[in-house]
Amino acid sequence: MNMQLQALDDFRISTRKWLEKNCPPSMRTAMVQEEIVWGGRNPHFENPESKLWLERMAVKGWTCPTWPTEFGGGGLTKEEAIILNEELRRINARPALTSFGISMLGPVLLEYGSHEQQMEHLPKIVRGEIRWCQGYSEPGSGSDLASLKTRAELQGEHYLINGSKVWTSYADKADWIFCLVRTDFEVPKHSGISFILFDMSSEGVSTKPIQLISGASPFCETFFDDVKVPASNLVGRLNDGWTIAKRLLQHERTMISSFGLASGQSDRGGTTSTVASLEGAAMHYRGDREKLSDPVLRDEIAQFKIDSAAFALTSQRSVEESKHGQGPNATSSMLKNYGCELNKRRYEILMKALGSQGLGWEGDGFDDDELLVTREWLRSKANSIEGGTSEIQLNVIAKRVLGLPDILSMSKTNDK
Amino acid sequence: MALVLNEDQQLLKDSAKNFCQQNSPVSVLRRLRDSKDEIGFDQNLWKQMLELGWAGMAIPEAYGGFDFGYSGLGIVLEESGRKLTSSPLISTVLIGATAINEIGSEEQKRELLPKIAAGELMLSLALDEGIVHCPNRIKATATKSEDGYRISGEKTFVLDGHVADKLIVVARTSGETENAEGISLFLVDTGLAGVNISRTWMVDSRNSAKVSFDNVNIDAACLLGDENGGFAALDYVLDIARIGLAAEMLGSIEEVFERIVEYLKQREQFGVLIGSFQGLQHRAANMYSEIELCKSVVRAALAALDNKSSERDEIAELASITKAKLSEVFFLVSNEGVQMHGGIGMTDEFDIGFYIKRARVAQQYLGDAAFHRDRYASLNNF
Numbered sequence: 001m002n003m004q005l006q007a008l009d010d011f012r013i014s015t016r017k018w019l020e021k022n023c024p025p026s027m028r029t030a031m032v033q034e035e036i037v038w039g040g041r042n043p044h045f046e047n048p049e050s051k052l053w054l055e056r057m058a059v060k061g062w063t064c065p066t067w068p069t070e071f072g073g074g075g076l077t078k079e080e081a082i083i084l085n086e087e088l089r090r091i092n093a094r095p096a097l098t099s100f101g102i103s104m105l106g107p108v109l110l111e112y113g114s115h116e117q118q119m120e121h122l123p124k125i126v127r128g129e130i131r132w133c134q135g136y137s138e139p140g141s142g143s144d145l146a147s148l149k150t151r152a153e154l155q156g157e158h159y160l161i162n163g164s165k166v167w168t169s170y171a172d173k174a175d176w177i178f179c180l181v182r183t184d185f186e187v188p189k190h191s192g193i194s195f196i197l198f199d200m201s202s203e204g205v206s207t208k209p210i211q212l213i214s215g216a217s218p219f220c221e222t223f224f225d226d227v228k229v230p231a232s233n234l235v236g237r238l239n240d241g242w243t244i245a246k247r248l249l250q251h252e253r254t255m256i257s258s259f260g261l262a263s264g265q266s267d268r269g270g271t272t273s274t275v276a277s278l279e280g281a282a283m284h285y286r287g288d289r290e291k292l293s294d295p296v297l298r299d300e301i302a303q304f305k306i307d308s309a310a311f312a313l314t315s316q317r318s319v320e321e322s323k324h325g326q327g328p329n330a331t332s333s334m335l336k337n338y339g340c341e342l343n344k345r346r347y348e349i350l351m352k353a354l355g356s357q358g359l360g361w362e363g364d365g366f367d368d369d370e371l372l373v374t375r376e377w378l379r380s381k382a383n384s385i386e387g388g389t390s391e392i393q394l395n396v397i398a399k400r401v402l403g404l405p406d407i408l409s410m411s412k413t414n415d416k
Numbered sequence: 417m418a419l420v421l422n423e424d425q426q427l428l429k430d431s432a433k434n435f436c437q438q439n440s441p442v443s444v445l446r447r448l449r450d451s452k453d454e455i456g457f458d459q460n461l462w463k464q465m466l467e468l469g470w471a472g473m474a475i476p477e478a479y480g481g482f483d484f485g486y487s488g489l490g491i492v493l494e495e496s497g498r499k500l501t502s503s504p505l506i507s508t509v510l511i512g513a514t515a516i517n518e519i520g521s522e523e524q525k526r527e528l529l530p531k532i533a534a535g536e537l538m539l540s541l542a543l544d545e546g547i548v549h550c551p552n553r554i555k556a557t558a559t560k561s562e563d564g565y566r567i568s569g570e571k572t573f574v575l576d577g578h579v580a581d582k583l584i585v586v587a588r589t590s591g592e593t594e595n596a597e598g599i600s601l602f603l604v605d606t607g608l609a610g611v612n613i614s615r616t617w618m619v620d621s622r623n624s625a626k627v628s629f630d631n632v633n634i635d636a637a638c639l640l641g642d643e644n645g646g647f648a649a650l651d652y653v654l655d656i657a658r659i660g661l662a663a664e665m666l667g668s669i670e671e672v673f674e675r676i677v678e679y680l681k682q683r684e685q686f687g688v689l690i691g692s693f694q695g696l697q698h699r700a701a702n703m704y705s706e707i708e709l710c711k712s713v714v715r716a717a718l719a720a721l722d723n724k725s726s727e728r729d730e731i732a733e734l735a736s737i738t739k740a741k742l743s744e745v746f747f748l749v750s751n752e753g754v755q756m757h758g759g760i761g762m763t764d765e766f767d768i769g770f771y772i773k774r775a776r777v778a779q780q781y782l783g784d785a786a787f788h789r790d791r792y793a794s795l796n797n798f
Binding site for chain 2: 279280282283290291292298299301302303305306307309310311313314316317320321331334337338391393394395397398399401402403404405406407
């Protein structure tokens with residue numbers, strides 16, 4: 001035990017040293033939207049130091065710290081990964097790479113992929129060489145995801161894929177897609193789905209961006225017209241894709257729940273922006289100095305911050321508990337739901353704090369922060385829809401955590 | 417910060433849970449209520465709790481306790497909250513012993529703490545004067561006399577006041593009514609001339625009393641802590657009490673919720689289990705989420721109390737977060753407890769009513785959610 005602790009201490013010291021030496025100065029400042037690194041075949045580095053930072057982290061495998069070294073990962077234990085994370089936070093380091101490959105596809109490939117698939121795809125995810133997108137929702141299949149109709153028909157060594165997806169984030173920028181397709185139309189809907197990977201530059205793939213109520217967005221519609229995909233790209237067993245799909249959703253929900261966490265944390269200040277904290281914004285726009293003069297708003301902000309603090313502690317507790325157990329489970333639904341509702345609340349309160357200055361759409365009457373609040377407020381409405389609506393999360397909690405009976409079990413229409 | 421219980425704590429929790437389940441079902445409280453029991457808690461049960469060491473849980477070993485920390489005491493409170501176990505744990509152990517241990521002189525600690533741990537001394541805090549909690553609004557006075565002080569004033573919501581041996585009285589030695597400055601604490605024997613205690617019958621059947629002091633003469637040695645400067649120490653003791661009370665509330669909340677979920681799985685209407693209705697499922701799932709947050713804040717606050725490097729400000733903030741959150745969620749879950757049980761939830765024969773009654777009293781005691789949101793905002797400078 002002591003030796004183990006000693007080893008962890010040594011790891012912390014060497015990690016700290018390495019980070020001090022290798023993390024470029026501008027990578028130790030708060031992330032700005034335009035400088036997020038997504039990687040891909042044609043990577044974009046707004047800030048040249050981001051490129052350096054990614055390369056250095058990728059060599060260590062620390063973009064995916066707990067993945068096996070065989071696949072380019074860091075090969076760290078959970079304890080070591082926690083230390084690495086703490087040390088990164090200590091110097092306020094930016095994520096070297098952000099990708100759906102890391103947060104969604106990678107974990108399920110590690111669990112369900114063949115060795116060949118792991119060898120082919122995981123190292124490229126670690127190094128940020130391939131950018132992935134997620135082909136899940138369809139125009140007729142939202143919450144009832146399993147009713148999806150995009151079809152894949154086996155023709156010799158290939159599948160022929162036809163259909164369309166919607167809400168595909170960054171489909172127009174992604175290199176590959178992980179996609180749910182129907183491979184059997186004769187069986188109950190959950191039993192005829194497969195999980196398949198293919199290149200977005202394949203012939204027959206096209207995309208079209210979607211304009212949201214908040215303005216331009218990364219979302220796209222994606223169309224497949226006789227797309228030829230090698231049969232070996234199917235992950236897991238044929239028609240068993242729903243198992244993988246659900247597992248991936250748990251990873252996605254864990255990722256999304258961190259938005260709520262972030263909303264609590266950013267609230268602790270650290271930037272000079274007038275809208276960085278709710279109470280700061282409310283007092284600034286009212287010209288209050290010592291105490292917020294609107295008692296109703298003050299109470300609402302206090303309640304929000306109390307819930308945020310309680311939520312942050314709950315996320316922390318779930319990490320501590322999962323150290324003993326497995327990966328994400330049904331509590332990811334609870335965290336996703338609560339985190340998203342918190343984030344929406346935060347923007348609603350921020351709107352109240354800014355008064356009419358929070359109602360601008362564009363132009364010189366408003367500063368950049370104010371305009372961003374309007375857009376982000378609108379964008380936050382999607383938090384409780386994407387990755388499974390809040391209603392679906394509540395269904396999952398009711399069924400899987402509380403063990404309540406399923407009224408729809410007869411019709412098998414609801415199981416996301 | 418450790419948000420998961422360690423092995424010793426888990427053992428304590430299991431044994432406390434077993435004990436309360438076997439020896440203290442809600443029917444015990446019902447019997448005490450129906451018979452208007454003079455003492456108001458089961459003495460035999462209390463004796464057994466003493467044997468288990470519960471009264472000395474957070475008291476240091478040097479003073480006859482078991483040094484299990486506030487986390488240990490919190491675990492016991494949580495489990496006794498599940499069954500609404502009636503005992504002097506809150507009045508004497510959580511608040512009384514904590515006040516002596518945190519504020520008392522070496523002599524006071526040596527004299528009183530071992531007696532509390534052994535169950536030989538019952539204490540109660542005489543703080544509130546008005547209908548809402550406001551610890552700095554103190555009118556009761558303690559004026560200097562030849563041998564010590566003379567106390568006059570009126571107190572309400574004095575838990576277990578009718579059976580206490582000593583009261584910890586918060587009185588003003590100087591300053592205006594709303595000033596934090598000028599507040600002092602005193603240990604007053606309940607047998608002294610001029611102390612008038614009348615029991616109040618509360619809706620939740622927890623023992624409480626109103627106490628009046630009519631020129632009560634006490635010795636100078638009865639001062640607890642600093643003269644005039646008692647408020648900061650009192651506030652810290654109150655924070656510990658708020659966190660401990662929240663732990664007890666958590667147990668009650670968990671019990672109500674488990675009963676709700678169980679009922680949803682067995683009650684049939686329209687030919688199906690009512691738990692299959694989405695209108696009820698979502699409400700249950702929301703409660704589950706809120707309760708998860710409650711568990712986290714209670715664990716975090718208890719752990720912070722036991723962490724020697726915690727700052728007072730940090731504790732104050734955590735205490736207000738915890739009491740505000742638990743008060744809100746106990747309100748929610750106790751209301752749903754009645755509603756989701758339907759007609760049977762309204763009957764006195766069914767236990768759920770005891771919980772909604774306890775909820776309202778516990779919500780208010782030591783500050784309700786609105787009090788703590790206001791305090792949280794002030795602590796955070798807005």
